[in-house]
Amino acid sequence: MIETLLNRSPVLLTDLGIIGAPPPGTGDAPPATGTPTHTATVGQQTPAYTPDPGLGMMGGWGIFIMWGAIILVMYLLMFRPQKKREKKLKELQASMGTGDNVITNTGMFGRIADVGEDCFIIEFGTNRGIRIPVLKSEVVGLRTPQMAPQASVKEVKEVKEVKEVKEVKEITEKND
Secondary structure: OHHHHHHHOHHHHHHHOOOOOOOOOOOOOOOOOOOOOOOOOOOOOOOOOOOOHHHOOOOOHHHHHHHHHHHHHHHHHHHHHHHHHHHHHHHHHHHOOOOOEEEEOOOOEEEEEEEOOOEEEEEEOOOOOEEEEEEHHHEEEEOOOOOOOOOOHHHHHHHHHHHHHHHHHHHHHHHO
């Protein structure tokens, strides 16, 4: 059966690399680059392929150099800056002490009341009565909240009176 297959489609088997190129002088084109340099019969091993001269002076090493350059660029643009940020954050967390105003990664502001081995005791709330242990890795920076100045009770009453007076004037103007 194999003999029949070989006799019927030698071109297909040549293209697949199962047998060598057809013998010279049969009218076919000379073997192209990257194909065996001589023919083989059934049962013989096919010879090694000749290198493609189109690869240039570096041969197959150009692809490895290209991938190496891509990996280097990815390292320089992605991983190195991230490691620098992590190192800076660890230094900041190590330098924090009692009394520092901090912000956690959840956005909560507080003041460090005590420093433990792997956590801070942070006071939360306006009256600073709530003390919660927080892992050092959860504190992301030193920051004081920017709150709007609170108006006194007297100022609030004055504003309400002014609004009421304006409303009364508008109503009387509409009625006139």
